[in-house]
Each structure stands twice: as C-alpha cells, then as structure tokens.
Amino acid sequence: MDKQDFLRQIAESAYNVGFGAKKHFATYDIVEKAPGWIGFSSMAIGVFALIIDLLSTKHMSAFFIVLGVAGLYLNFYNETKQGYEQKGKFLTQLFNELKALYFDVKASDRTDLSEYVEKLSDIESRYYSNCISKQILFSDWYAHYKFFWQHQIDWVDEQKNFKFWRDKVPLSFVVFAILIGVGLLVCSLYYALSKGLL
Numbered sequence: 001m002d003k004q005d006f007l008r009q010i011a012e013s014a015y016n017v018g019f020g021a022k023k024h025f026a027t028y029d030i031v032e033k034a035p036g037w038i039g040f041s042s043m044a045i046g047v048f049a050l051i052i053d054l055l056s057t058k059h060m061s062a063f064f065i066v067l068g069v070a071g072l073y074l075n076f077y078n079e080t081k082q083g084y085e086q087k088g089k090f091l092t093q094l095f096n097e098l099k100a101l102y103f104d105v106k107a108s109d110r111t112d113l114s115e116y117v118e119k120l121s122d123i124e125s126r127y128y129s130n131c132i133s134k135q136i137l138f139s140d141w142y143a144h145y146k147f148f149w150q151h152q153i154d155w156v157d158e159q160k161n162f163k164f165w166r167d168k169v170p171l172s173f174v175v176f177a178i179l180i181g182v183g184l185l186v187c188s189l190y191y192a193l194s195k196g197l198l
Contacts, residue, residue, distance in 0.1 A: 006113055007105055010120060011159030014098040017127050019147050021091035021198040025143035027135045031077040038071045077136055090130055094123050102155055115135065144170050 001009075042064050049055035077084075101123070105116050148155065148168045162168060192198045 001117065003105065003108075003113065004016045006116065006120075007102060008009040010098055010105065011156045013120060013124055013127075014095055014102065015153075015160060017042050017091055017123070017141060018095040018112055018125065018151060018153065019099060021088050021095055022146040022151065023082045023135055023139050023143040024088035024091060024132065026146055027077065028081050028088060029131075030136050030139060030142065031074055031081040033146070038067050042067060061067050074136070080132075082193045084132060086132055087090055087132055091127065094127055094130075097123055099155060122157055141170050141173050144173075145170065 045055055045060070045064070049060070058164075098120075101116060101119055105113070108116075148162070154161075160167075165174075189198070
C-alpha cells in the first residue's frame with residue numbers, strides 16, 4: 001500500500017472514530033442538560049405569562065405541552081446516559097491513538113507498512129465493538145458542531161479537505177431549514193391572502 005493512501009485511510013478512520021465520539025458526547029449532553037433547560041424555560045415563561053398576555057395564549061400552552069413530552073422522551077435515555085459518556089471518552093482515546101499513528105507513519109521512511117496496518121486494524125476493531133448504535137434525536141447535528149468547531153481536526157482535514165456545505169453542515173439540517181422556510185412562507189402567504197393584503 002502506498003504511504004499517502006495509507007495516511008488517507010488513517011484520516012478516514014479518524015473521522016469515523018472522532019465523529020462517533022462526539023455523537024456519543026452529544027447524546028449524553030442532550031440527555032443531561034435538556035431537561036433542565038426545558039424546566040427552566042417553562043417556569044420562566046410561566047412567570048412572565050402572569051404579566052404578558054401574549055405568553056398566556058393557547059399556542060404557548062400547546063408549545064410547552066410539546067416540550068414536556070420531549071422531556072419525557074429524554075427520560076428514556078436517563079438510565080444509560082453514563083454509558084454514552086464512557087463510550088465517548090473511550091472513542092476519544094482511540095482518536096488520539098489514530099493521531100499518534102498518523103504522525104508516526106508520516107514521519108517514517110519505511111516502505112513496509114504492515115506493522116502500521118496492523119495497528120490501524122486493531123484500533124478500528126476496538127472502535128466497532130465500542131459504539132452504541134441508538135443515539136438520541138438531533139445528536140447528529142450537535143455532533144457536527146462538536147467535531148468540526150470544537151475538536152482539533154487539522155490533521156484529519158489535511159487528508160480529507162472538508163468542505164463547508166458538503167461536510168460541516170448536516171444535510172438533514174439543510175433540508176429541515178428549507179422545509180421550515182417554505183412552511184413560514186406558505187403561512188405568511190395564507191395570512192396575507194386571508195386578510196386581503198395581497
């Protein structure tokens with residue numbers, strides 16, 4: 001195997017491992033922090049609803065009922081949340097092992113890469129056996145932020161050449177944003193037509 005191809009293979013594995021670690025941490029963060037934010041925002045808006053009539057409408061009540069249901073959904077993950085944190089830490093260690101392997105191979109002038117290939121295979125097998133496949137809703141979006149904006153990935157980007165719209169922004173988020181935009185446009189047009197503004 002060519003050295004440059006092998007470096008690219010290490011970087012691809014590092015992307016999978018690093019993103020997997022961040023996805024586990026994202027699930028842990030959402031399960032750990034979201035119920036507190038839901039409770040605080042519900043209480044704060046409930047207090048302000050006493051003095052601001054706009055906040056005491058049926059629409060706001062329905063919105064907070066939906067938030068309450070989301071809080072119940074988060075409780076399903078509560079018993080296993082520590083497992084997500086532990087797996088995230090373990091996968092981060094694997095990511096760091098891949099980084100060390102990457103720089104060892106890059107600095108090496110050896111033509112026989114079999115020892116390095118064996119190390120990569122070992123790291124990948126430990127990665128596959130230590131992932132939790134069930135992740136919480138929106139953990140993918142949050143993991144993108146954690147991986148691309150918080151993690152030091154310059155050495156992975158050296159091989160992968162990440163593009164902003166192709167790699168750093170989740171496709172599902174783009175589709176969701178477009179659907180929300182279209183929905184708001186349709187609602188605005190309907191409102192304008194019903195009021196005779198158009």
